[in-house]
Amino acid sequence: MKQELFTVKENTPVAKDVYKIILAGNTDEIKAPGQFVNISLDGFYLRRPISVCDCEEGKLTLIYKAVGRGTEYMTSLENGARLNILTGLGNGYDMTKSGDCPVLIGGGVGVPPLYLLAKKLIEQGKKPSAVLGFNSACDVFYEEEFKTLGVKTAVVTADGSYGAKGFVTDILNDFDYSFFYACGPEPMFRAIAKTAKTPGQYSFEERMGCGFGACMGCSCKTLTGNKRICKEGPVMESGEIIWKD
Amino acid sequence: MERLKVNLCGTELDNPVIPASGTFGFGYEFAELYDINILGTFSFKGTTKEPRFGNPTPRIAECTSGMINAVGLQNPGVDKVISEELPKLKAVFHKKVMANVSGFSVEDYAYTCEKLDREEQIGWFEVNVSCPNVHGGGMSFGTDPDSAAKVTKAVRSVTSKPVIIKLSPNVTDIISIAKACEAAGADGISLINTLLGMRIDLKTKRPVIANKTGGFSGPAILPVALRMVYQAASAVKIPVVGMGGVSCAEDVIEMMLAGATAVQIGAANLVNPFACKEIIENLPRVMDKYGINNIKDIIGGAVNG
Structure with a gap:
């Protein structure tokens, strides 16, 4: 820091x-x-x-x-x-786990960190694809930027006003992928957890006090112990998450 | 620097600046940013007999000139503090540290302090009888003079180190509680812990904090803190550690004029991780500006004058 x-x-x-x-x-x-x-x-x-x-x-x-x-x-x-x-x-995504063709799954303002991830994966010779979900056509951004990087990109909207109608998980398995990286709202994560064919990483969000590990304001329980979303997160492994109801 | 030194319950501090418990962890996050040995000391994360996860999230809400937290005493428990946190701390902090302790019964407090008493890194106990974010303990001991005295006596009997009782502002009569702690053998008192507060989310129309209420801290509470430190310092002879909204060197001096021997900095560390370093560096200049030669000379200046 x-x-x-x-x-x-x-x-x-x-x-x-x-x-x-x-x-x-x-x-x-x-x-x-x-x-x-x-x-x-x-x-x-x-x-x-x-x-x-x-x-x-x-x-x-x-x-x-x-x-x-x-x-x-x-x-x-x-x-x-x-x-x-x-x-x-925070920790950031672990790119050593990506395999050759990871899929990046973004929901709404969860899309931005996946852009730098896509860039860095391509620099390493990987072939990432992206599934970006938004509520409506007016919410869509960065589709062109992902495509310009050379990322195979699909956009879905919940109301069908742009791209296919539905959620990211409706088309996730149309892709052939080696690992997933996700960022977005927690309901999207829960749907991914039920759908994804590979392990992956999620980036979480929480109200924070300090953002650097001092206040314990953003703690969560995981299967690998208590973590601070700002310090040991925001990125967590799919296998360690305890899903809230 | 000689002119910044104060004596807290028999131990000299290089300066009166002490990061407050719960805003400084066990020091490592800040040790990455600056040499934390410049601090007077710091009060480590509130420690309990058993490990605690604390409250559900959200635990944090913003306020005008402040924040609310309801962490709920998350800590690894006294055994792990001794086996893991203190050895790690030793590598980055070479002064005596203040051990902040909390409990859910009188016996809990005594148990935790007795275990920590053997640790030579610990210079003082700060006994938190004022946590607003846990049920069946914490603040309930600090809102009644008899209960506060019972905890004080129990801790006093298991340690030879100085015992400072951390008091709650959420009371009608701070003087009777401060006096009860003094009479029960406390070596000092510290105040104020956070003020009980709440925010409501206009979108969900529910409290922002999962625990509904939390502790309000930050610059907004400085006037309340000054008033209560002044009242307590007027009523007892033991040293008072002042805190509540202190964010700059001027605030430190104001708090000492109200009667504080040393001053804790809390929320300011969270929004400016360099807050304590900047305060220590700025103190001599601000003292010069107000004609203060030696900082210990101003303790209680507004009380006695």
């Missing part, structure tokens, strides 16, 4: 209530796709944890949804604004 100052370079909508923010600053501490950063915002006591969508040297891309007052405030940040950010938080 490092605390760094970043400068806003771009902050634009990519779907309904969903924004892409590009930040310039030191990204050295971000070591793995699936890690997150924790952003301090003027007038808000707690930081806002956001997963890393893309990261090149000195350039950090995040995609966030305006769901509450903090993230709504974020949409008003203008180019040149400075942000105090804790970077390199």
Whole structure:
């Protein structure tokens, strides 16, 4: 973990209530796709944890949804604004487990961390495919970006207004895959757990106090012991999760 | 630096700055960021007789100038604290640490303190009779003078180390409880623990926190903390450790003027992991600004003046 100052370079909508923010600053501490950063915002006591969508040297891309007052405030940040950010938080996805053709399963604002994962897997010579699920056509983002990387990408929407109608698990097994990486809402995870043909990893979300393991605000029980979602997570193995009802 | 030194129950601290229990774990997360040996000491994660997972999540809610937590004393239990956490801590922290202890019966407190008493790394006990997030223990001992005195006596009898009782602000008369602890043999008191609070989610129309209520901390509670530290320090002769919303060097000085011998920093560590380091570095400059030569000279300045 490092605390760094970043400068806003771009902050634009990519779907309904969903924004892409590009930040310039030191990204050295971000070591793995699936890690997150924790952003301090003027007038808000707690930081806002956001997963890393893309990261090149000195350039950090995040995609966030305006769901509450903090993230709504974020949409008003203008180019040149400075942000105090804790970077390199959490464990990230383990790419050594991917096999040759992993599938990336994203739901809504769970899609962004899978983009950096896809990029890194391709760099390693792997052939990832992606199944991206959204509620409706107005919520869809990043389909083109995945396709531009060369990822075979399928989009589904719950109301059928874009792509096939249904959920990611309706088409998951149309793909031939060696491992899965998932990020999205927990009901989607539970459906994946019943459908997937291989082991995989899920990235979890929880309300956090500090985001770096000090407060025990985001603890969860797993088959391999108690874990802090911010520190030993957010990525967990499919075989260690205790599903809540 | 000589001018920052204070004496807490017979042991000299290099400075009065102490990260508060539950906001600093067992120190390692912060030791990755800075040398935590610059601290006066720190109060480690509240430890109980048995391991505890704590409350269901969500455990955290944001407030204006503060936060609510309902962690519920998650900790690995006293045996693992001794066998795993203390040896790891020894590698990164070379000063005496403050052992924060909690329980669900008088016997629990005594059991845990007796086990920890053998550990030479521990310099003080901070006995938490004020956790607002557990049922059938915690705060119920700290809201009644007789119960607080019973816990104090039980712990006092099993250790030769200084015993500091951590008090709850969720009481009508802090003075009677502070006096009861002093009379029962406490070497010091610390306050305030968090204020009982709640937030409600407008979308779900239910409390944000799974436990419904939690402990409110952060800069918003500083005035309440100052008032209660002032009241307690006016009523007892033993040292008072002040805490509640302290976020900067100016707040530390204010808390000491209210009667605190040392000052704990809690929520500030969670939003700014460098908070304690910055406070220690800023203290001399702020002391200069207000004509304070030696920090121990201002303890209780607003009480006695």
